Amino acid sequence: MTNGGPTIERTATERAASLQPEGITASGLGLRYGDRPVIEDVDLSLLPGTVTAVVGANGSGKSTLLKGLARLLVPARGAVYLDGKAIDRQPTREVARRLAFLPQRADAPEGLTVRELVALGRFPHRGWTERLGAGDRDVVEQALRTVSVAHLGDAPVEQLSGGERQRAWIAMALAQETRYLLLDEPTTFLDLRHQIEILDVVERLHRDEGKTVVMVLHDLNLAARYAGRIIALREGRIVASGTPDEVITPARLREVFRIEARVLRDPKRGTPLCVVVGTAD
Numbered sequence: 001m002t003n004g005g006p007t008i009e010r011t012a013t014e015r016a017a018s019l020q021p022e023g024i025t026a027s028g029l030g031l032r033y034g035d036r037p038v039i040e041d042v043d044l045s046l047l048p049g050t051v052t053a054v055v056g057a058n059g060s061g062k063s064t065l066l067k068g069l070a071r072l073l074v075p076a077r078g079a080v081y082l083d084g085k086a087i088d089r090q091p092t093r094e095v096a097r098r099l100a101f102l103p104q105r106a107d108a109p110e111g112l113t114v115r116e117l118v119a120l121g122r123f124p125h126r127g128w129t130e131r132l133g134a135g136d137r138d139v140v141e142q143a144l145r146t147v148s149v150a151h152l153g154d155a156p157v158e159q160l161s162g163g164e165r166q167r168a169w170i171a172m173a174l175a176q177e178t179r180y181l182l183l184d185e186p187t188t189f190l191d192l193r194h195q196i197e198i199l200d201v202v203e204r205l206h207r208d209e210g211k212t213v214v215m216v217l218h219d220l221n222l223a224a225r226y227a228g229r230i231i232a233l234r235e236g237r238i239v240a241s242g243t244p245d246e247v248i249t250p251a252r253l254r255e256v257f258r259i260e261a262r263v264l265r266d267p268k269r270g271t272p273l274c275v276v277v278g279t280a281d
Contacts, residue, residue: 023047023212024069024099024180028078031061031068037076038064040236048179051206051213053223055247056233057257062216063104065233066184069214070101082180096124099180100173104188108157114168115153118143121175143174147201163194170201181205183215187222195219199226224248224271232256248272254280 024046031039038061046052046069054062067073069080071087080087087095100121108117121143122136132140144150147167152160157168166186173181186202187195203226205211217223223230224244232240232247234256240247249272253261258280264273 022083023050024214025081026069026078027081029065029068029075029080030077031064031073032076033064038236039068041078042236042238044231044238044241046212046214048212049206049210050229051202051227052215052229052231053227054214054216054231054233055218055220055223055256060233060256061236062233063184064236066101066182066214066216070099070182071095072101093124096176096178098178099182100176100178101182102169102173102184102186104184106169110156110158112157113154114149114157114160114171115140115144117157117168118153118171118175121172121177124176139177140175143171146174146205147171161194162190163197166190166194166198167201170198174205180212181214183213185216185218187217187219195222202226220248220253220274221266221272224273225266225269244272248274 026042026044029039029042029044030037042065054065056062064073068075071080074088082090082095082099118140119132119136122132122139126132126136141150141153144153147170149164149167149171152164152168157165160168170183170186181202183202186198190198199222202213202215206213215227217227227244229242230240230244230247231238232252239256240252248263250261250263253259253263253274259276260278260280262275262277264275265271266273
């Protein structure tokens with residue numbers, strides 16, 4: 001008893017949450033599909049204003065980790081925190097106002113125009129039954145301009161090229177006006193030019209608007225070029241986390257990807273440049 005009233009013992013989750021910084025953090029995170037564990041005992045901290053790339057071999061748990069951070073998967077153990085509060089204890093709309101998630105494969109209903117798709121990003125702020133106001137429409141148009149698809153606003157999404165479609169979905173995420181962007185393989189199925197275009201957009205959003213970005217990438221050289229921090233997964237666990245120079249090393253690449261590689265320097269940016277010379281098996 002304290003001051004005549006009951007002493008309330010906080011749960012372990014509440015105690016952990018009180019120690020979490022701003023940003024997206026995970027503590028002892030475990031994620032499963034049914035009885036199959038995919039992510040095991042992951043601790044990480046993604047600070048505001050940073051760009052992080054998640055890399056790893058196929059099946060290492062990259063997309064699963066991102067879904068867990070976005071609250072699309074319920075943790076089997078541990079917890080995810082958004083700005084210091086357990087994400088699963090926050091209202092869905094409140095999370096959607098601060099965090100936008102773009103999956104690997106996103107499909108729009110047939111006939112939906114680019115502008116209508118982007119407008120969907122406003123519903124966390126307005127609700128599904130409310131009409132968009134002038135301010136909402138201004139946000140939509142700005143998002144279209146930011147990713148250079150304003151001229152495609154009236155085009156059906158299914159008629160776009162792969163690069164145009166990716167930019168349209170990113171515009172929808174921008175229309176949410178969130179602090180955090182989680183992008184699961186945003187360059188999948190795109191040719192080299194469109195990969196660079198998409199990642200240049202991401203870089204500009206980080207630089208000009210202060211967006212915090214977490215993205216799953218397969219191309220290590222692009223990860224090193226565009227991310228200030230790289231997290232490497234192997235069999236559901238983080239085996240390396242740090243700057244591109246700290247993670248993109250011959251020893252780490254052998255451990256994570258089972259490849260032999262030489263690491264050079266990008267002549268323009270000075271970031272690590274991975275040249276694969278063979279497998280490590």
